[in-house]
Amino acid sequence: MVQNILEVDHVNKSVQDASGVLTILHDINFQLQARESVAIVGASGSGKSTLLSILAGLDTPTTGTVKLRGQDMFALDEDGRAALRGAHLGFVFQSFQLLGHLTALENVMLPLELRGERDARGLARQMLERVGLGQRLAHYPRVLSGGEQQRVALARAFVQQPDLLLADEPTGSLDFATGEQVMKLMFDLNRELGTTLVMVTHDQNIARQCDRQLKIAAGHLQDVTLADLPA
Ligand SMILES: Nc1ncnc2c1ncn2[C@@H]1O[C@H](COP(=O)(O)OP(=O)(O)OP(=O)(O)O)[C@@H](O)[C@H]1O
Numbered sequence: 001m002v003q004n005i006l007e008v009d010h011v012n013k014s015v016q017d018a019s020g021v022l023t024i025l026h027d028i029n030f031q032l033q034a035r036e037s038v039a040i041v042g043a044s045g046s047g048k049s050t051l052l053s054i055l056a057g058l059d060t061p062t063t064g065t066v067k068l069r070g071q072d073m074f075a076l077d078e079d080g081r082a083a084l085r086g087a088h089l090g091f092v093f094q095s096f097q098l099l100g101h102l103t104a105l106e107n108v109m110l111p112l113e114l115r116g117e118r119d120a121r122g123l124a125r126q127m128l129e130r131v132g133l134g135q136r137l138a139h140y141p142r143v144l145s146g147g148e149q150q151r152v153a154l155a156r157a158f159v160q161q162p163d164l165l166l167a168d169e170p171t172g173s174l175d176f177a178t179g180e181q182v183m184k185l186m187f188d189l190n191r192e193l194g195t196t197l198v199m200v201t202h203d204q205n206i207a208r209q210c211d212r213q214l215k216i217a218a219g220h221l222q223d224v225t226l227a228d229l230p231a
């Protein structure tokens with residue numbers, strides 16, 4: 001039997017604001033099999049980043065469950081969830097979330113050091129070279145361009161060789177050629193290591209390269225076929 005790497009059941013997310021209760025996600029259900037690549041598409045404000053944060057256990061659903069490798073993430077406490085995340089998951093944020101007091105190299109080394117990897121420096125350097133930043137190792141985030149920061153964030157996620165990589169618009173700040181290079185790296189990881197990929201993207205070409213496309217419209221999720229995507 002193929003084990004689902006991720007199972008999302010009846011996830012709802014509501015927040016309270018000044019004008020009342022706002023429901024951001026409505027009854028989201030889907031499963032991902034290991035090695036699948038999935039694009040999440042949808043208009044700005046439809047709930048893509050909120051869903052991705054919940055899949056990563058970084059935000060909590062109001063109701064519903066998310067199982068990562070069969071483990072109910074929200075049945076765990078914060079520490080348990082962090083450990084599960086550390087073991088299986090890589091995350092690339094829409095806003096990069098690099099640590100400002102660490103260089104590019106140190107940002108990529110950090111997750112490796114946290115897991116006790118002996119050659120953190122060498123592996124981090126190699127990955128930064130693969131994303132084209134071999135000449136920017138000692139730069140701090142504030143002196144890197146937006147696209148360079150995005151590539152450091154990608155290198156930090158890739159270097160952990162996670163089972164599941166969640167990426168929020170991973171090529172959003174990149175020029176076409178660099179974006180292609182980063183996508184190739186993601187699909188190489190998918191092929192070589194069996195990394196399951198979930199990426200939010202506004203780029204139809206990227207969505208088409210994935211095995212599956214999920215669309216969010218005003219917080220409702222639907223499986224779509226390629227024919228449903230705009231050309
Ligand atoms: N904590 C919050 N409180 C109130 N509203 C929120 C909160 N978090 C998200 N929202 C609202 O939920 C909606 C979905 O936000 P989300 O960031 O998931 O959208 P998105 O699909 O990722 O959009 P984009 O493509 O612009 O990144 C938005 O309308 C946003 O304003």
Ligand SMILES: [Mg+2]
Pocket residue numbers: 048049050094168
């Ligand atoms: Mg978003």
